[in-house]
Amino acid sequence: MQRLNLLKDSFFGLDVVQQQLVVGSAVALAAGGILLYAMQRRPKVKTIPLGEGWWGAGEKTLSEDKKIHPFTVKTSDEEIKDLHERIDKTRYTDPLEESSFNYGFNSTYLKKVVSYWRDEFDWKKRVAVLNQYPHFKTKIEGLDVHFIHVRPPHRADQKVVPLMLVHGWPGSFYEFYKILPLLTQNRSGVAFEVIIPSIPGYGFSEAPHKQGFNSLAAARVFLTLMERLGFSQFYLQGGDWGSLITTNMSQMKPDCVKGLHLNMCVSNRGFKVLLSMIIGPYLPFLVGFSREDVRRLFPYFEKNVWEMLRESGYLHIQATKPDTAGCGLNSSPVGLAAYILEKFSTWADKKNRDLEDGGLERKFSLDDLLTNVMIYWTTGSIVSSMRFYKENLKGNPSNRIDAKTGTFVPTGLAAFPQELMHCPKSWAQIRYRNIQSYTFMPRGGHFAAFEEPRLLADDIIQFVKKVEKL
Numbered sequence: 188m189q190r191l192n193l194l195k196d197s198f199f200g201l202d203v204v205q206q207q208l209v210v211g212s213a214v215a216l217a218a219g220g221i222l223l224y225a226m227q228r229r230p231k232v233k234t235i236p237l238g239e240g241w242w243g244a245g246e247k248t249l250s251e252d253k254k255i256h257p258f259t260v261k262t263s264d265e266e267i268k269d270l271h272e273r274i275d276k277t278r279y280t281d282p283l284e285e286s287s288f289n290y291g292f293n294s295t296y297l298k299k300v301v302s303y304w305r306d307e308f309d310w311k312k313r314v315a316v317l318n319q320y321p322h323f324k325t326k327i328e329g330l331d332v333h334f335i336h337v338r339p340p341h342r343a344d345q346k347v348v349p350l351m352l353v354h355g356w357p358g359s360f361y362e363f364y365k366i367l368p369l370l371t372q373n374r375s376g377v378a379f380e381v382i383i384p385s386i387p388g389y390g391f392s393e394a395p396h397k398q399g400f401n402s403l404a405a406a407r408v409f410l411t412l413m414e415r416l417g418f419s420q421f422y423l424q425g426g427d428w429g430s431l432i433t434t435n436m437s438q439m440k441p442d443c444v445k446g447l448h449l450n451m452c453v454s455n456r457g458f459k460v461l462l463s464m465i466i467g468p469y470l471p472f473l474v475g476f477s478r479e480d481v482r483r484l485f486p487y488f489e490k491n492v493w494e495m496l497r498e499s500g501y502l503h504i505q506a507t508k509p510d511t512a513g514c515g516l517n518s519s520p521v522g523l524a525a526y527i528l529e530k531f532s533t534w535a536d537k538k539n540r541d542l543e544d545g546g547l548e549r550k551f552s553l554d555d556l557l558t559n560v561m562i563y564w565t566t567g568s569i570v571s572s573m574r575f576y577k578e579n580l581k582g583n584p585s586n587r588i589d590a591k592t593g594t595f596v597p598t599g600l601a602a603f604p605q606e607l608m609h610c611p612k613s614w615a616q617i618r619y620r621n622i623q624s625y626t627f628m629p630r631g632g633h634f635a636a637f638e639e640p641r642l643l644a645d646d647i648i649q650f651v652k653k654v655e656k657l
Contacts, residue, residue, distance in 0.1 A: 233595075235438045235588050240404050242387065242395035243329020251326050253415060258322040258333060258391065262314050266565060270520055274305050277521040288532055288545040292525040296544045300528070301521055303553050313558045320367065324391070325415060327408045332384060333391035334412065335360055339371040339378035348651060349418045350379040351409065355427020355451075356572055357527040358634060359390045359562045361555075366636045369644035377652065382416065384409055386428065386575065390562045394571035401578040402428065403589065406435035410443070419443060422651055426450040426635055428575065434618075435589050437596045446623075446654040448599040448647050450635040451606060454614040455590060463613065475613030479627050483602075483609040491608050498533060498607065501526075505576035513570030523569055524560045531556060534633035536605045550638045597657065599624035599650030601643060605632030623657075624650040 241247040279294045287293060324331045339347060350370065352363050360383045370379040385392035386405055395404075409432065413421055422445050425433035430451045437444045454460070463474035468485045471477070476484075484490060504512050516523045532545035539546035547556065563569050584590055598619040602609065604627075612625040626646050631639035 233438075233592050234441060235403070235435070235592050237407050237410070237439050238403065239328075240400070240407065241329045242397050242400050242404070244396040247329065251329070253325065255323050255325045255415065258324045260314050260317045260322065260391070262310055262565065267310055270310075270564070271305060273518075273520050274301060277301065277519065287543055288529070288540045292529040292532075293543060293545065296547075297521070297525055299544075300524065300547075300553060300557075304520075304524070304557050308554065308557050310561060313554065313561065316364075316558070317361065320364075322391070325412065327411050327415075328404075330387050330395065330408070331393040332387060332408060332412060333360075334382055334384040336416070337367055337371055337381045337383075339373070339380060342373055342378070345373045345376050345378050346655075347378055347380050348655075349382070349413075349421035350647075350651075351382045351384070351413060351421060351423050351433070352636070353384065353409070353423070353425040353429030353432050354386065354389070355425070355429045356389075356575065357530055357559075357563070358427065358637070359559050360385050361559050361562060362634060362637045366640035366644050369640060370647070374648050375652070377648065377655075379422075379651075382413065384412060386432070386572075388571035388575060389568055390566050394568065394574075399578060401575070402431045402435050403587075405432045406439055410436055410440055413443070420445050422446045422448065422654075424448040424450075424647055427633065428579075431579075431589075434594055437594050438589055438592050441596050444596045446597045446599065446651060447594065447619075448601070448624075448650050450601045450603060450643060451633070452600050452602075452610040452615050452619070453608070454610055454618050455585065457617065459617060460614055463611075476611055477627075480609070480611040480613075483604065484611065494537060495608060498537075501530070502576060502580075505573040506580040507577065509573035509577050510570055513573050516569045517567055520560075520564050523564055524557070526569075527560055527563065528556055531634065531637075534605075534607060535638055536632055550632075555637070593620045594618060595620050597621050597623045597654045599626075599646065599653075601626050601628050601635065601646045603628045603631040603633075603635055603639070605630075607633055623653055 279298060282293045282295055283290060320335050320337050322333065322335055324333050326332070339345070352366075354360060354362050363381075363383050367381060370381055372378060387400060387408065388394040420443055423433035423436055424447075425431075426449065430449045430453075433447055433449070437447045459474075463476065464487050467474050467476045467481060471481050516526055528547060529545070531551060532539045532547050535550050536546060539549075547553075563572070598621055600610075600612070600615055600619070600622060602625065612622065615625070616622055624646070628635075628639070628642055628646070631642060635643045
């Protein structure tokens with residue numbers, strides 16, 4: 188106490204200017220201490236290890252063919268004949284009265300789709316459409332990895348930016364065919380050189396022969412692919428599984444990823460999310476919610492949790508016993524079509540469940556939808572695609588290393604209103620620490636590139652231009 192009194196007497200014994208100097212010095216020291224503490228506490232850029240893997244059949248070979256080989260999609264009369272014979276033997280079950288799509292794919296409308304598929308759909312013409320862009324394959328970690336590589340028309344005054352697009356389930360590389368011309372054309376001096384791989388086990392990419400091929404393995408494979416193509420820096424874009432794979436790529440090699448654009452975002456859960464669900468409906472500004480966030484989120488249980496429970500039955504099957512359910516889908520083309528196309532109906536807009544035709548042809552053409560189905564059918568890849576859920580959900584996803592590691596590359600998020608779950612920017616920032624762009628999209632659902640290619644292309648372009656200016 189005596190020491191405190193002496194300090195007080197000494198301070199008040201100074202003139203005003205001297206007192207101001209002392210106070211200023213104290214404030215400066217305090218500010219410096221706070222700044223130093225903040226710098227020490229500031230999250231440092233972390234990476235997750237690349238790891239290694241071998242997914243080919245049998246023992247790992249000592250050397251691997253690293254050449255890139257052209258690939259052409261092909262079909263045959265025998266393949267089409269077999270398809271038609273299987274279609275003709277389909278057994279249907281009558282739908283419940285006035286059930287629409289609430290019990291799954293309505294079989295009355297399914298018969299119309301199958302009739303078109305059997306008698307009007309021309310698979311040979313669709314194969315020619317698939318081959319309008321150059322396809323390639325290359326061996327990585329024991330697997331033949333399929334991809335499309337499209338370069339923009341040459342112009343002396345444009346900047347060419349490498350961009351990888353990654354699909355999800357039950358989509359394919361074909362989802363991006365409508366957006367490709369929009370990205371490869373010159374926009375204000377910028378055009379994209381686009382690489383679209385097929386996830387191993389999907390379509391024309393060889394399926395893993397060993398257990399454990401998850402999003403981290405896919406990320407490493409695609410990083411190897413970009414390196415093999417000669418790209419040291421590039422942009423990434425993804426939705427569904429593609430959003431997780433591209434996020435993992437950004438966590439593994441952030442120096443290579445100039446920017447990450449997502450049209451689906453799942454954030455880590457925690458106290459901040461829990462608190463914002465409680466306070467958000469009443470004081471949204473306190474938890475960083477906009478009015479649009481509130482409109483899309485609440486009532487939270489009804490709009491998000493309940494809807495996810497209604498729509499995630501497939502996920503539980505595929506994350507536990509994919510081979511059992513896949514056995515029937517791999518044998519019946521009509522069963523496969525119903526299973527896949529039901530997702531394109533409901534995930535485009537949940538209100539489609541109340542329509543007799545599932546609203547399928549409101550956003551898609553039957554030719555486009557059946558082309559995607561045929562990629563699964565002709566490659567026999569439905570089971571291996573379903574296994575990707577099993578490999579990624581063997582344990583608690585929150586305990587994986589990627590869930591515990593932030594993503595620090597410049598990130599752009601396009602929030603489509605009919606996405607399966609809405610992720611506010613304040614939630615996304617928990618996982619993505621460098622968000623440069625967050626856009627509330629005016630319309631569209633889960634299959635953004637397929638449904639709204641112009642909207643998605645415009646958002647990717649504005650994001651890349653913003654990052655390029657940084």
